[in-house]
Amino acid sequence: MNLSYLDPKIDLVFKRIFSRADLLKDFLNAVLPLDAPVETLTYLPAEQAPQIPGMRFSIVDVKCHDQSGQVFVVEMQMLWTDAYFSRILFGGAQAIVNQLFSGAPYQSLCPVYSVTVLNDVFKQDANEKDCWLHHYKITKLADPGDILQGLQFVILELPKFTPQTQVEKRVTALWLRFLREAGKPDFVPDESLLSYAPVADAVKLTEFAGYSAVEIENYQKYLDALRNEKSVLLDAVTKGRTEGRTEGQTEGRIEGRIEGRTEVARNLLPLLDDEAIAQVSGLTLSAIKKLREGA
Known part of the structure; x- marks a missing residue:
């Protein structure tokens, strides 16, 4: 069995x-x-x-x-x-x-x-x-x-x-x-x-x-929540990179990179602290602080 x-x-x-x-x-x-x-x-x-x-x-x-x-x-x-x-x-x-x-x-x-x-x-x-x-x-x-x-x-x-x-x-x-x-x-x-x-x-x-049946149900709910966390993190980074590339094609490479990094940072504001966002996005802590203040 x-x-x-x-x-x-x-x-x-x-x-x-x-x-x-x-x-x-x-x-x-x-x-x-x-x-x-x-x-x-x-x-x-x-x-x-x-x-x-x-x-x-x-x-x-x-x-x-x-x-x-x-x-x-x-x-x-x-x-x-x-x-x-x-x-x-x-x-x-x-x-x-x-x-x-x-x-x-x-x-x-x-x-x-x-x-x-x-x-x-x-x-x-x-x-x-x-x-x-x-x-x-x-x-x-x-x-x-x-x-x-x-x-x-x-x-x-x-x-x-x-x-x-x-x-x-x-x-x-x-x-x-x-x-x-x-x-x-x-x-x-x-x-x-x-x-x-x-x-x-x-x-x-x-x-x-x-x-027990209740424990299995809680286990499945936990797995679903975990998958959701992973999806949110991946979507935030992917969306920022994609929008950065699109913006770069239409308004110039430099502006596109900055906008892409800004969008990554904006998507991560509810998920991570400022230092972690700075490492992921490449923006300065002061720039991230301004984004958070304007959120």
């Missing part, structure tokens, strides 16, 4: 899987460049992180800390915009600030890992086409080995993942393959996925039969 499997990257399923501390612990140990393995996990209450306008359905997160107090902010990000960098910076900083109770010394602060599992590509550079793990630390420019401890960011690009080393071909590959492949219409878990108990348990938690 063939079973249908839900997408583990979608809110309802992701949280069901990674609300199990044993599975989240195994996943973190498999994919993160940790100095020491995580042995125990305790979940933290969700803070009120800022939502990126128009991106409410593409972000799912889980927060926890390990036996040493080290904090992990784990997010599943379905779509990518440049504004997301601002969000992960905020989330990482917030995870530090929220540790400090009134009167507590700064020395009591524990390190924070911000972990993003990304079902999209944000590094288009040809030199990084095979680089699926991006690890950021705060370093001294003159001496990169001099690291300011306390906050690190890890971004995993699922579409780029292809196992290369023996380590990646084992547990790391199993978890990332599961996240990338499960939920596709033709997904059938193979023996390698089912032979490793934590991943096999995660596969079991994606089975269609394990969800």
Whole structure:
């Protein structure tokens, strides 16, 4: 009997899987460049992180800390915009600030890992086409080995993942393959996925039969909303570029480029912050501010 499997990257399923501390612990140990393995996990209450306008359905997160107090902010990000960098910076900083109770010394602060599992590509550079793990630390420019401890960011690009080393071909590959492949219409878990108990348990938690009719309905609504978000973002950029090209043909290349960039920025005003719009459109922050004031 063939079973249908839900997408583990979608809110309802992701949280069901990674609300199990044993599975989240195994996943973190498999994919993160940790100095020491995580042995125990305790979940933290969700803070009120800022939502990126128009991106409410593409972000799912889980927060926890390990036996040493080290904090992990784990997010599943379905779509990518440049504004997301601002969000992960905020989330990482917030995870530090929220540790400090009134009167507590700064020395009591524990390190924070911000972990993003990304079902999209944000590094288009040809030199990084095979680089699926991006690890950021705060370093001294003159001496990169001099690291300011306390906050690190890890971004995993699922579409780029292809196992290369023996380590990646084992547990790391199993978890990332599961996240990338499960939920596709033709997904059938193979023996390698089912032979490793934590991943096999995660596969079991994606089975269609394990969800109620109400949960399936909410799952479908979430998928529809996610598709809508993606369409809005693509339409905004495509429309601006198309109108820019048309304008350039009729009124001159320079005017067309400016108008095209302006239209891109105008379409993105309700979706992104000013810095992200500037990166996408090529306009200055002052020009975007004027557009926002006139909107």
